Amino acid sequence: MGKWSSHSDKVLDTVQSGQAAAVSAVAASWCRSALRHGLDPSGARRKERLYDSELAALRAGKGELLAAAAPALDSLFGTVGRSGACVILSDVDGVVLEARSGAAETGLYDAIGLVNGAVWSEAVEGTNGIGTCLVERRPVAILREEHFASRNIGVSCMDAPVFDPEGRLVAALDVSSARPEHGDAMAGMIAALVKDAARAIERDYFCRRFSSARIVLAGEEHGSGPSLLAVDRDDLVIGATRVARKHFGLGTGPRLAPRPLADVMGQGDAAGFEDGERAVLRQALARSNGNVAAAARLLGIGRATMYRRMERAGMAGRVH
Known part of the structure; x- marks a missing residue:
């Protein structure tokens, strides 16, 4: 109780000082917890947990996210689970959708409240990995006594936000550890794994959403994830990840107005009809290994017509 x-005294002194919040993200979160949400760092844990039926209904509405997240959760837990850590995926409100822990630690994390259906928003638990990550929309690590509530200081939490294919915040990915031997160095390594796993979820989520489109990798910002574009059969961009939207100035609205890929990538003037015909001719020739007669058959035209169209497209003399 003394610890x-x-x-609790340290947290309240920091909140009352009114200055620490300006220089420390943790102190700023402590202030939000106490002043905005009216929480007491020495208070008992609230019984904030969804009934099984409520959780089932919530999960049913998150099927696409959960399906995209499953491989990354499996891989991440396979790496950190052996060290006694648990892996959590929460929704944007801090409700735990998936909680994975080893058999030896299940009772411990159940007592802490890191279980399916528990609520870990800042408004409920104060400063914590899941809730603070969701508020600040960035990767965070809340280590032991950085938590607001005294009841949570035995846990270290490493988190990263997850954004959906439209760039909206939808989840937090968390690895929590109650092992006393897990120090700052271990936390740093786990934090890197969590960030990578969160980006993998976003990538798979995007590819699932646009499974019928061509996915173009248009660069990658360090630490922010891949810049992906979804392109339809007419070479129009119909989807873009959050990083791609920011990089190409595509806006943040849920609906992306289709735009030519060349325009988005800044690759020259608008294409004309002749460009489209030349593309069709080149593709047919590529499929037939450059054989004009075979390419003509693929297109359903005669060989002479094929030659005339090739000449008009400036392709004469390039193939046999």
Whole structure:
């Protein structure tokens, strides 16, 4: 109890100082927890947990996200689970949708409240990995006594936000550890794994959403994830990840107005009818290994017509 009391006093002193929040993200979160949400760092845990029926209904509405996240959750837990850590995926409100822990630690994390259906928003638990990540919309690590509530200081949490194919925040990916031997160095390594896993979820989520489109990798910002574009059969961009929207100035609205890929990528003037015909001719020739007669058959035209169209497209003399 002495350690809890000392922690509560430290939190309240920081909140009352009114200055620490300007230089520390953790202190700013402590201030939000106390002043905006009216929480007490020494208070008992609230019984904030969804009934099984409520959680089932919530999960049913998140099927696309959960399907996209499953491989990354499996891989991440396979890496960190052996060290006694648990892996959590919450929704944007901090409700735990998936909680994975080893058999030896299940009771411990159940007692802490890191279980399916529990609520870990800042408004409920104060400063914590899941809730603070969702508020700040960036990767965070909340280590032990950086938590607002004294009851949570035995846990270290490493989190990264997850954004959907339209660039909206939809989840937080969390790895939490209650092992005392997990220090700052271990936390740093786990934090990197969590960020990579969150980006993998976003990539798979995007590819699932646009499974019938061509996916173009248009660069990658360090630490922010891939810049992906979804392109339809007419070479129009119909989807873009959050990073791609920012990079190409495509806006943040849920609906993306289709735009020619060449325009988005800044690759020259608008194409004319002749460009489209030349593309069709080149593709047919590529499929037939450059054989004009075979390419003509693919297109359903005669060989002479094929030659005339090739000459008009400026392709005469390039193939046999």
